[in-house]
Amino acid sequence: MIICYGSQTGNAENFAKDLYEDASEKGFKVGIISLASPDFLEKARHALDSSPVFVFITSTWTDGTPPPSCSSFFSWLQQDSCKLELDFNNVKFTVFGLGNSEYAANFCKAARDLDDRLVALGGKRVCARGEEDDYSPSIFGSWKDSLWVSQGARLMGNSVQFIQEDSDEESTSSAQEEDDLDDMLQGEEGGTCGSKADLEDLEDLGKIASRGKEEKEGVVTLRGKPKKMLNPSLEASLTKQGYKLVGSHSGVKLCRWTKSMLRGRGGCYKHTFYGIASYQCMEATPSLACANKCVFCWRHHKNPVGTSWRWETDDPQFLVDGFVSKHRAMIKEMRGLPGVIPERLEEADTVRHCALSLVGEPIIYPHINKFINLLHEQSISTFLVSNAQFPSQMENLVPCTQLYVSIDASNAEELKAVDRPLFSDFWERFLECIDILDRKGQRTVFRLTLVKSFNMSEVEGYANLIRRGRPDFVEIKGVTFTGGKKPQLGMSNVPWHAEVVSFASQICKMVDDEYEIASEHAHSCAILLANKKFKRGSDWYTWIDYPKFFELVRSGQPFTSLDYMTKTPEWAVYGRGIPGDGGFDPAEIHYRKGDSRTSTPMSSRPDTPSSMR
Ligand SMILES: Cc1cc2nc3c(=O)[nH]c(=O)nc-3n(C[C@H](O)[C@H](O)[C@H](O)COP(=O)(O)O)c2cc1C
Ligand code: SF4
Structure with a gap:
């Protein structure tokens, strides 16, 4: 044979x-x-x-x-x-x-x-x-x-x-x-x-x-009854990739920036742009499945796909409890890591932020609203990223601290090439989600992931989408090389930071009546365009007042993104940070191999209000 x-x-x-x-x-x-x-x-x-x-x-x-x-x-x-x-x-x-x-x-x-x-x-x-x-x-x-x-x-x-x-x-x-x-x-x-x-x-x-x-x-039994989302081989594969699985369709993972900031070696770009404490951030998803097969997906396509929810469903309280306890267990394991700052390790035991962007499409989880509310009840902020394929779920979503849509291309052809969507009407769904985002009146973000030779050809298309969805912010980030056994992308697809800055500047020029470059995180090749309504004089207010956000949610009254903004520190403002390393928090220390220096903990820095920690 x-x-x-x-x-x-x-x-x-x-x-x-x-x-x-x-x-x-x-x-x-x-x-x-x-x-x-x-x-x-x-x-x-x-x-x-x-x-x-x-x-x-x-x-x-x-x-x-x-x-x-x-x-x-x-x-x-x-x-x-x-x-x-x-x-x-x-x-x-x-x-x-x-x-x-x-x-x-x-x-x-x-x-x-x-x-x-x-x-x-x-x-x-x-x-x-x-x-x-x-x-x-x-x-x-x-x-x-x-x-x-x-x-x-x-x-x-x-x-x-x-x-x-x-x-x-x-x-x-x-x-x-x-x-x-x-x-x-x-x-x-x-x-x-x-x-x-x-x-x-x-x-x-x-x-x-x-x-x-x-x-x-x-x-x-294959027929009729809802199945478990993950079969044993998918479970094994995701576990091998470092996911801690919770229930039958959800997972949590320790982000490398959480580890980095625990050691005083710098936070992620969301620390720079919005003031999250990366060491208190939990990266999780209530749905490992999504409706795309994006070329840059660092899950190497081991996650399931689906155009609708057809799996056994876990209870939202069970998920929140499971995420927090598994996240805390992973934090505990960091205790022996060289350079970990004891004060941060202690604070990290309390989760303050949840990045719902780990993998998959969180909004197809049938109890997503209850799930978000439960996180807010525990004063955990929510940054939810959707891939803009489920308009009705997007429409019905309760307010998150920050709601993202991934804008992976500026036209149907490129979106198909980059996201390889399951839906044949993917472009109509995408545009509908953008329209809904505009109507929602929440703090909203477009996330652009730039992939050379895939989605960097048409600046005007992005500008048109920005005008259409009118997000508060536009994050423009170079794709991260994910490696893997048979990578879909090579290093030649990864833009340099200078290329990202140049592309972002071109987009910005086309929408400069309303947007300006507000911040950057050179380490992640990330640029933030912000709507000028977040600028007062020469000061930017892209950071989030988290306690205020929870207060507003609990009030039950309508509110807007301007109600919980707070001032962006000087080091995080575009052009005012460390030359050549824009957006790196000066309270942190850049790690170089063989460097045994320790760092200044964030809590001791005068310009960081305690609410941000
Ligand atoms: C971009 C992409 C497109 C796919 N298109 C199809 C398809 O048209 N029909 C199908 O049955 N499976 C499709 N699949 C699913 C793959 O065939 C399936 O995941 C398979 O297990 C991959 O096996 P391989 O790793 O040996 O290539 C697609 C997967 C990807 C990532
Ligand atoms: S939407 Fe996210 S999880 Fe789904 S394939 Fe794309 S990158 Fe991966």
Whole structure:
């Protein structure tokens, strides 16, 4: 057996390796090739001489296309001349697809097209196609079972014996049943395991192969009942990335700036722009799922996607308690970290801010309003970032301390390229959210993440969006390089701070009747444009009076962003900070490797009111 995989971010590759191990254990002679390999054809020809069965495992990407890394192979396969290069009449094959059912008609399309194309070229399907949905309980195990009893396995010298080994005493496997099974798997049109329609088939397969009752029930329960958002492999992957999961759809993570400020090494740009104490900030989300697959997502696409809430739902009080307790536990672990300032560590035990921007789309959580209110009741401020795909949820949202929308591009084409949204009417949804933001009368922010070669072509488009949504602030930030096994972006996509400043200045020039550059955080390549209503004389008032905000919320009376603004310190104002390191708080100390100096705690600085700490 030769396993050929097409994978962009490693999922199909992992499935291929799993199958490789299983097949080896079962005694099959097995090889493995990537469809992205430049010498695929040579290897495939060689394999054809000795290997009777090809197993193709491939994911599907944007608009139902094959993974970009394998585009050469898939283009080659479309050409008529490919028949001259490989004897497809001799190819016995099966296909397993990976995808996400949220992509509706494009679900596992690359695998389906591959399956059809191989038949059209003369190949013989020896086992029904399998299809794995990112968020359904895995179908892969059942599909492998079907492979081990298929014609393919028999061609490789094995048969139903593997099922018999595992089966219980009631096993009724017989030659007749094997034939039934093959008939079912073969199907005239070439069936599938894994799609909803085929769950019936899997139940039948369960009966025929006499698999355990539990497994059969597992398949049956796929229908109807809401699922858990995270399956065990997603849970493992997110945990590996440092998330502390709370309940079944939420997570909290310790931000690197929280650690940095605990050690007196500087806060994040929200400290500079709005006066948050980064060491008392908790980064969390009540929904790890969102409706995009942004190219810069540092979650490496291990988070689930969805166009609506269709999962089991946890109680908001449970989430708030879980977030705070897991955050505090992570803070406690910082105790032994060299350079931690004891006074800050003690204060950090009290959470003062919650950045609802960790991952996913917080506003699709059905109890988002209750959740926000619970945070405010504990005097925890809320900075909520939405990706502007859910207008009705945006409309119904209660006031947050600061409400953001991500403006990842200035036109539909670029937004599609950057966010790779699930919704086909993504641009209309995006504009509707911007209109709602304007009407909400809250403290609002546009967040622009600049990605070179993706969304920095059209300054005027951004200016138009700003005029349309009239946010209080516009944060313009260079994308952060996320690395990862197979990064979507390279360092060439990351703009320098000077480029961000220049781009921000160009945008600002187009809206300078209302906006001005108010602050910067050079370390994060971030610039803040503020509406001039936050300026008094030469002083800026971009910082937030947090106690005042909670007072206003508790009053139940309507209020605006001007009611809880407070003065921005001089060091945080654009052009008045440390030359070359604008926006770095002078009370902190820049860390350089090998530097053993300690820092001045924020609390001892005269220009920082205690309410800001
Ligand atoms: C940008 C993007 C576009 C996607 N488009 C589709 C699609 O059209 N159809 C589908 O079934 N799955 C789609 N998916 C889901 C992937 O196929 C799925 O996450 C798969 O597990 C990725 O496997 P890989 O890491 O091996 O490439 C898409 C994923 C991303 C990130
Ligand atoms: S909206 Fe956020 S969580 Fe979703 S893909 Fe984009 S960056 Fe990642």
